[in-house]
Amino acid sequence: METKESVLFMKKRKVVDRIDALAALEDLEKKMNQLKKRKTELLAIAGLASTDKIATTNGMIMATPKVSNVNNSIRSVTKGAVGANNNSNSIRDEHITTFVSETILPTKQGKFRIRAYRCETLGMEPLAIMHENVKGDFANASEAITLRVHDKCMTSEVLGSLKCDCKEQLFTSMSYVQNNGGMVIYLQQEGRGIGIANKIAAYNLQEHGADTVEANTRLGLPAEARRYEPVKFILDDLKVKHVSLMTNNPFKISSLEKLGIRVTSRKSIIIEPNMYSSKYLKCKRERMGHYDLISNYMVVSDGDGKA
Numbered sequence: 001m002e003t004k005e006s007v008l009f010m011k012k013r014k015v016v017d018r019i020d021a022l023a024a025l026e027d028l029e030k031k032m033n034q035l036k037k038r039k040t041e042l043l044a045i046a047g048l049a050s051t052d053k054i055a056t057t058n059g060m061i062m063a064t065p066k067v068s069n070v071n072n073s074i075r076s077v078t079k080g081a082v083g084a085n086n087n088s089n090s091i092r093d094e095h096i097t098t099f100v101s102e103t104i105l106p107t108k109q110g111k112f113r114i115r116a117y118r119c120e121t122l123g124m125e126p127l128a129i130m131h132e133n134v135k136g137d138f139a140n141a142s143e144a145i146t147l148r149v150h151d152k153c154m155t156s157e158v159l160g161s162l163k164c165d166c167k168e169q170l171f172t173s174m175s176y177v178q179n180n181g182g183m184v185i186y187l188q189q190e191g192r193g194i195g196i197a198n199k200i201a202a203y204n205l206q207e208h209g210a211d212t213v214e215a216n217t218r219l220g221l222p223a224e225a226r227r228y229e230p231v232k233f234i235l236d237d238l239k240v241k242h243v244s245l246m247t248n249n250p251f252k253i254s255s256l257e258k259l260g261i262r263v264t265s266r267k268s269i270i271i272e273p274n275m276y277s278s279k280y281l282k283c284k285r286e287r288m289g290h291y292d293l294i295s296n297y298m299v300v301s302d303g304d305g306k307a
């Protein structure tokens with residue numbers, strides 16, 4: 001016979017069962033979202049969009065990407081290549097960068113041959129900038145190719161900001177390339193890869209006393225978020241065997257070397273600091289391990305300090 005207590009007990013139990021069932025459902029939902037996220041990541045590595053039609057046969061993923069890599073051909077990606085174990089293969093398979101087109105561009109620094117590339121996974125359209133007379137590739141070059149790997153800086157290059165020396169570094173290296181040969185690779189990664197809005201937020205904190213590194217840390221952003229995989233693809237495309245890097249930044253050298261790029265020497269770019277940039281340049285030197293930037297002249301000099 002049902003007592004009042006037993007009815008209440010059964011009701012309570014049903015509620016507990018429902019709560020358990022809801023918790024289990026929530027758990028499943030979480031796992032599904034994780035799997036969806038992982039699927040998107042794997043598709044991105046393979047250069048496919050989530051809306052692409054995919055059929056899996058015998059361990060092969062066959063798909064027609066909506067936005068293809070230039071030739072619009074059907075690509076097949078083996079499962080082994082996605083999330084690969086082999087280091088050099090995983091670098092090659094991640095952030096595939098393909099040539100789009102080229103033109104001759106007249107500039108204040110002279111005429112340049114500009115080759116445009118596209119890396120869909122990083123959302124970047126890098127440019128390789130060289131003298132207009134450079135034809136074909138560098139397969140027959142006997143010496144290291146002088147290379148400047150330059151990251152976009154809208155605040156200085158477009159708005160004329162005096163807070164950093166990026167615009168001067170870009171134009172100095174373009175002039176160097178115009179007069180001495182070599183190449184500038186321009187990558188659209190603003191503010192060390194954190195993007196323009198985050199960079200403005202970091203500047204805001206800097207107005208209140210933080211330096212470049214502290215500002216990024218307080219915003220929960222890495223001090224360095226730049227990616228250089230496209231550089232490897234571009235150098236391979238142009239058959240560059242080894243480079244003399246125009247940089248003051250040891251991080252750039254080690255990043256490129258990790259990608260299998262042979263950096264055989266370094267040339268420093270020395271830009272005269274102004275009253276706004278001197279604090280930033282001091283931070284680059286003291287907090288980010290940049291090589292010494294002190295000089296009174298805008299020059300490109302050898303790594304040993306000789307002009």
Ligand SMILES: [Zn+2]
Pocket residue numbers: 153156164165166167
């Ligand atoms: Zn800058």
